[in-house]
Amino acid sequence: MVHNRPDTVTVEVIRNLLMSVAEETYGIIIRSAYSTNMKERRDVCTAVIDPDGNSVAQVESLTALLGSMLSVVPNIYEKFGRENIHPGDMFIVNDPFHGGGNHLPDIVLAAPAFCGDTLVGWVANIAHHADIGGKVPGSSSGDAVSLFQEGIRIPLVRIREDGKLNQSVMDMLLVNSRVPQERYGDLTAQMSANLIGIQRLQDAYERYGDVLISCMSELIEYSERRIRAAVAKLPDGEYSYTDYMDGCGEKYPDPLPIKVKITVRGNQMEVDFTGSAQQLEAPINVPWPCTKADVFYSVKAMLGPDIPANEGINRAIKVIAPKGCILNPTEPSPIGCQIDTSQRVPDAIFGALAPLLPEQIVTAGNGACTTTLLSGKVRQDSDEVFIFHEVIAGGGGACWQYDGLSGIQVNMTNTSNMPIEATEIEFPHLLARRNELKEDSGGPGYFRGGLGIQRELEILEDNVLYTGLGDRHKIHPWGLKGGKEGAGGGFYRVAADGAVTHLSNKVTSFPMMEHDIVRVITPGAGGYGDPLNRDIQKVLQDVIECKVSVEGARRDYGVVIIGNEYDGYQIDEGATEAMRQELRR
Numbered sequence: 347m348v349h350n351r352p353d354t355v356t357v358e359v360i361r362n363l364l365m366s367v368a369e370e371t372y373g374i375i376i377r378s379a380y381s382t383n384m385k386e387r388r389d390v391c392t393a394v395i396d397p398d399g400n401s402v403a404q405v406e407s408l409t410a411l412l413g414s415m416l417s418v419v420p421n422i423y424e425k426f427g428r429e430n431i432h433p434g435d436m437f438i439v440n441d442p443f444h445g446g447g448n449h450l451p452d453i454v455l456a457a458p459a460f461c462g463d464t465l466v467g468w469v470a471n472i473a474h475h476a477d478i479g480g481k482v483p484g485s486s487s488g489d490a491v492s493l494f495q496e497g498i499r500i501p502l503v504r505i506r507e508d509g510k511l512n513q514s515v516m517d518m519l520l521v522n523s524r525v526p527q528e529r530y531g532d533l534t535a536q537m538s539a540n541l542i543g544i545q546r547l548q549d550a551y552e553r554y555g556d557v558l559i560s561c562m563s564e565l566i567e568y569s570e571r572r573i574r575a576a577v578a579k580l581p582d583g584e585y586s587y588t589d590y591m592d593g594c595g596e597k598y599p600d601p602l603p604i605k606v607k608i609t610v611r612g613n614q615m616e617v618d619f620t621g622s623a624q625q626l627e628a629p630i631n632v633p634w635p636c637t638k639a640d641v642f643y644s645v646k647a648m649l650g651p652d653i654p655a656n657e658g659i660n661r662a663i664k665v666i667a668p669k670g671c672i673l674n675p676t677e678p679s680p681i682g683c684q685i686d687t688s689q690r691v692p693d694a695i696f697g698a699l700a701p702l703l704p705e706q707i708v709t710a711g712n713g714a715c716t717t718t719l720l721s722g723k724v725r726q727d728s729d730e731v732f733i734f735h736e737v738i739a740g741g742g743g744a745c746w747q748y749d750g751l752s753g754i755q756v757n758m759t760n761t762s763n764m765p766i767e768a769t770e771i772e773f774p775h776l777l778a779r780r781n782e783l784k785e786d787s788g789g790p791g792y793f794r795g796g797l798g799i800q801r802e803l804e805i806l807e808d809n810v811l812y813t814g815l816g817d818r819h820k821i822h823p824w825g826l827k828g829g830k831e832g833a834g835g836g837f838y839r840v841a842a843d844g845a846v847t848h849l850s851n852k853v854t855s856f857p858m859m860e861h862d863i864v865r866v867i868t869p870g871a872g873g874y875g876d877p878l879n880r881d882i883q884k885v886l887q888d889v890i891e892c893k894v895s896v897e898g899a900r901r902d903y904g905v906v907i908i909g910n911e912y913d914g915y916q917i918d919e920g921a922t923e924a925m926r927q928e929l930r931r
Contacts, residue, residue, distance in 0.1 A: 352560050357568070360554065360561035361654060364394045364403035367546045371471060371539040372405040378538060380531025383476050383735050386768045387761045392539065394547070395419050395456070395468035396562040400657035402467075403565075410685055410715075410758035411448060411472045412639035416660065418446035418456050419468050425502050433460040434509035436540060437502055438519075440478070442633035443493070443677040445502035449633075449684050450493070451475050451485045453500065453533070457540040459547035466551040466558060469543030471536050475529060476735045479522040483721030483733050486682045488595045488815055488852025491627040493678035498522040506537065524721075524731050569658030574613035576649035577662065580702055584609050587697035588621075589690050589710075592820040594628040594683075595852035601821055602626075602672065604687070606694040617641050617695065618666040619673050628852075629682035631675035632691075634667070636684060640691035640758060641665050647692070648699060648706050683852065685715040685758060686817040692757040693824075700826060705746055709795055709832075709872030710823035711756030712740025714816045716835060716868045720803070720858075722775060722810035734773045736764045741788055741796030741823070741832050741871030750796030750871040752783050752893070769803075777804040784833065784867055786895050789822075790902035791829030791873020792880050797893055798835060798868040805862045811855040812839070818869035819851040829873030830902065838865040877903045878926050886917050904929045 352360075372392040379385045391411035394403040399419035404412065422437055425445065436457040440447040446454045456470035478485045480497035490496050498519065505515045519533065520526040551558050585608045590601040605621035625631045632640070642659055653659065667674040672687060693710050700707040720734040737759065742751035755761055766778045780802035789795035814837040823832040837849040842861035849856060858864065885905040888894035896915075899905040904926035906918040 352557050352564055356557060357561045357564050360558060361403070361565055363550055364562070367394050367469065367543050368392045368403045368405040370546065371469060371543040372407060374539040374542055375471060375473060375535045378535040379473070380528050380535070381476050382764065382768055382772050384473050384532055384535070386764055387737065389474035389761050390471065391415065392469070392471040394543070395470055396566070397465045397467055397559060399423060400566055402562045402656045404655045408758070408760050409639065409643040410636070410688055411452065412642055415470055415472065416639065416642070416657065417635045418454050418470055421445040422456065422502055431458050431465065432508070433458070434507065435504055436506035436537060438500055438505040438515065439502045440500040442635055442681065444499070446635070448636050449486070449681045450480070450497040450499065451478055453478070453536070455505065455536045455540055457506070457544055459544040461548050461551045464551070467547050467562070469540050469547065471539055473532060473536055475532055476733050477524045478519070478529070479524070482813060482855050483524055483731060483811060484719035484735055484813060486717065486719060486815060487629065487813060487854040488683060488850070489597065489854045490629045490680040490682055493680055496629065496680055496682045525733055565654055566656050566658040569654050569656050570661045572650050572653045573645065573659050573662040577610060577615045578613040580610045582610050582612070585698040585702065587694050589694040589697060590821045591623070591630065591687060591690055592817050592851050594626060594630050595850045598626060598628055604690045604694045606698055608695065608698050613662070614664070615645070615662065616664040616666065619671065620666060620668055622667070623672040625670055625672050625675035625679050627680070629680035630672065630684060630687045631679045631681050632673045632684045632687045633681055634674045636688055637667055637673040637691065638665050640688050641695070643758060644692040644695040648696070648703055683815050686815065688758045689713045689715060689817070697824065707826070708743030708745045709750065709789065709825050709829055709874050711743045711750070711796065711871045712798060712818060712832070712835070712869040713756065713823055714740065714818045714835060714869055715759050716740065716866060717815040718864065718866055719813035720776065720810055720864070722807060732773060732775060734769070734776060736769070737761055738799055738801055738866055738868050739763055740798040740835065740868035743823070743871045744789070744791055744793040744795045744829065744874035746874060747793070749794045750788060752788065752797035753799050754796065775806050775810065777806055778802070779804050779863060783893065784870065785892055786898040787833035787870030788893060789825045789830045789832035789871055789873035790877035791825055792875025792877065793829070793873065794880070794888065794893070795823065795825065795829070795832045795871035795873045798833065798870040801866050802840070803864045805858045805860060805864070808859045810858045812853065812858050812864055813855055814849060814853045814866065816851050816868070823869055823872045825872030826874050828876040830877060832870030832872050835869040836867045839863070840865055878929055882917055882922060886915060889915050900925065
């Protein structure tokens with residue numbers, strides 16, 4: 347279908363209209379979902395997609411979920427044929443090797459919007475489900491060696507046809523979850539959001555007609571032009587960086603490289619991950635659609651935060667990752683913890699381009715998706731189980747103007763922190779004992795890195811299983827321009843008698859007993875600039891606010907603080923000047 351090119355004002359009006367559809371469907375899921383993971387942590391993403399399968403509007407929620415949005419409709423067309431898509435259809439999938447998804451707990455639902463016989467677009471959403479079967483409660487483990495251990499695999503199938511629910515598909519999904527009532531509520535929320543999104547696209551087409559579809563195409567072309575123009579401003583050349591994963595638990599204890607070479611030629615950018623670690627029999631492999639989403643986010647963040655997020659950005663970037671490497675694994679490689687590796691991809695890209703973009707790049711943030719999974723019986727005389735899922739934030743990177751933010755998600759994750767009240771109300775088997783910023787975890791610098799979090803949960807019954815999944819425990823977040831590393835994270839079990847056990851960065855189904863405490867420490871972020879040049883009054887304020895210890899102020903910043911928290915702190919200016927001179931030698 348050929349359309350006249352729409353004017354700029356109309357394109358902008360349509361852009362905002364499409365974003366409003368994505369945002370409304372996102373809000374519907376948040377308000378009507380059953381699980382705390384969706385309604386509190388907001389582990390959800392929504393999008394509007396054009397009739398050809400190109401994403402045109404995505405809610406600004408989780409960049410980690412972009413991969414599925416960018417590929418799901420083309421995969422539907424490939425499997426079913428465009429001519430076999432009808433009004434009332436809705437498709438579901440979670441398998442990244444067969445149609446879409448990031449890892450198996452992330453379930454995608456996509457639905458076409460028709461006006462009469464005209465397909466005017468699609469609405470799609472993806473959300474993380476707390477359990478979809480597999481070898482461990484929560485469907486994420488640190489020791490899976492195959493995708494088959496990680497939960498039910500859903501290929502692209504219709505969950506609604508001719509406007510009616512396919513109950514057989516729903517039954518199959520529910521029987522494979524340890525918490526079927528929760529799954530039913532969350533899936534219903536996702537389906538309901540899509541149905542409202544369809545109505546909104548139909549209303550838009552009735553108002554604008556084919557101009558709506560023309561504007562979708564123009565938005566994609568606009569984003570491509572903007573990204574190419576930004577790339578063209580960079581000096582031609584090759585820029586490389588290698589960052590590292592900690593490994594994966596006790597089976598793979600050694601660091602694993604994430605290597606990138608970025609080539610700029612005119613308005614063309616190539617991002618090549620050749621030389622990165624090979625795929626593992628461990629769940630930190632990243633499916634190819636997710637790797638492309640990692641690059642999508644990184645390039646947009648660096649070169650055009652205000653550019654509409656759509657398929658046009660992908661068209662301007664060539665991504666290479668050899669088949670069989672950790673960023674493009676073969677089936678059925680396990681992928682349950684792929685988000686930790688996805689977090690390292692932006693760090694590597696930012697590291698490569700930091701010399702070119704000193705005012706855009708921030709230091710490495712916490713760079714992990716620090717996950718806590720706790721599961722046990724609701725009652726000892728019942729087979730009903732509870733599954734608590736939380737991702738705990740950490741430090742955000744510093745930049746050339748500002749300190750890093752503390753206690754936030756970075757890069758590919760963007761979920762909210764779980765309120766303590768929600769945890770204790772919905773999971774009475776858990777009691778929060780501590781939730782605070784971790785002192786001295788922000789990397790020292792002229793601008794300090796953001797702080798990580800220390801959270802402690804007491805277990806109030808026997809035989810609760812703890813799974814902890816994280817990274818940046820060994821390889822700490824890097825700083826820039828003389829800034830120091832941020833502190834690493836850690837997982838610990840504190841027994842009722844006070845004995846402390848340091849656990850692996852990928853600990854799976856560790857048994858906890860009544861009054862044991864799970865202690866989770868998340869990584870901080872790197873500092874920016876020489877910490878010996880930091881304003882001594884800022885260091886004093888950090889000490890007062892318990893962001894930096896008295897010892898840390900002396901050791902890292904050369905600032906001598908006297909006094910105490912009860913009588914107040916002061917700077918010994920003479921001792922500070924002498925200390926800084928000594929440290930600079």
